[in-house]
Amino acid sequence: MAVYVVLLGPPGAGKGTQAEILSEKLGLAHVSSGDLFRENIKNQTELGQLAKTYMDRGDLVPDDVTIAMVRERLGRPDCAKGALLDGYPRTPAQAEALSKMLKDLGGKVDVVPYIRVDEEELVRRLSGRWTCRAEGHIYHEVSNPPKKPGVCDVDGSELYQREDDKRETVERRIKVYFEQTAPLIDYYRNEGSLVEINGAQSIEDVTRDLGAAMPAGVGGGKT
Numbered sequence: 001m002a003v004y005v006v007l008l009g010p011p012g013a014g015k016g017t018q019a020e021i022l023s024e025k026l027g028l029a030h031v032s033s034g035d036l037f038r039e040n041i042k043n044q045t046e047l048g049q050l051a052k053t054y055m056d057r058g059d060l061v062p063d064d065v066t067i068a069m070v071r072e073r074l075g076r077p078d079c080a081k082g083a084l085l086d087g088y089p090r091t092p093a094q095a096e097a098l099s100k101m102l103k104d105l106g107g108k109v110d111v112v113p114y115i116r117v118d119e120e121e122l123v124r125r126l127s128g129r130w131t132c133r134a135e136g137h138i139y140h141e142v143s144n145p146p147k148k149p150g151v152c153d154v155d156g157s158e159l160y161q162r163e164d165d166k167r168e169t170v171e172r173r174i175k176v177y178f179e180q181t182a183p184l185i186d187y188y189r190n191e192g193s194l195v196e197i198n199g200a201q202s203i204e205d206v207t208r209d210l211g212a213a214m215p216a217g218v219g220g221g222k223t
Contacts, residue, residue: 002107003028003082003215006089006098008185009115010177011170012122013199014206018115019086021207026214029078033087036069037061047072067097074105082107090180092187110215112188115199115206122174127167130159 005028009015023030040048047069051061070088073079089095095109102108117125128141130150134157139146146152150159163169188194195213199206 002080002105003110004102004107005082005084005214006095006109006112006188007084007086007115008112008181008188009199010117010122010181011173012126013115013117014203015086015115017203018206018210019084021203022210023084025207025211026084027081029076029081029083031070031073031079031083031085031088033066033070033085033090036073036088040069063091063094063097067094067101070098071101074101082110089184092183095184095187109188109191109193111195111213112191112193113195113197113210113213114185114188115197115210117199119174119178121200123167123170126165126170126174129165130161131165132159133157 003026005022005026007015007019007022009018019030019032022028037048037051041052042048047065051065051069054061054065066088070085074083085098089098099109124142125140128143130139130141130146131137132139132152132155134152134155137152137154138144139152139159146159151157152159164173185194197206197209197213201209
């Protein structure tokens with residue numbers, strides 16, 4: 001039986017890092033909605049070209065286009081054992097569509113780990129990021145500062161703060177995430193598949209708790 005995991009978490013919760021670790025540990029394909037969009041647009045697929053017309057206008061890509069991309073991705077051989085979904089679904093309507101899609105594939109959403117971190121900590125994590133102009137090396141004022149302020153340790157180039165790493169932008173992004181995602185969190189909580197994970201812990205401890213949240217027999221999950 002294929003296993004399908006939907007990983008939720010706000011910007012700065014470490015979801016991307018944990019998705020990579022978890023997919024490797026569980027042997028599940030990591031299906032990222034962002035990667036899917038980039039791949040389809042880069043390869044100029046019919047769906048990619050359709051999505052780009054909306055994106056170029058600054059409009060949201062309609063659910064049916066996103067769903068079609070996800071359906072195609074889940075039909076590939078590397079998803080035979082299931083998949084770890086990252087960035088999709090984003091709304092209860094998309095969650096309903098995913099449920100129908102997985103039913104057609106003979107599966108269901110098995111577990112929805114939600115990496116929970118409070119807003120103040122998220123702002124601290126994200127607004128402290130600085131990026132190297134030459135190669136894009138990432139530093140953090142608190143957790144990973146450069147040896148010399150404002151200078152990259154690797155290539156000596158200037159460090160700058162991206163627009164989306166500035167405090168006011170970060171606060172807005174996080175506010176939008178919680179507003180948009182709250183109904184989805186409630187949806188999966190009501191379904192009984194949501195498992196809250198304390199994202200304020202170390203990476204190793206979050207990984208451990210995610211592993212424990214998995215279905216019985218999957219990557220050392222519950223027995």
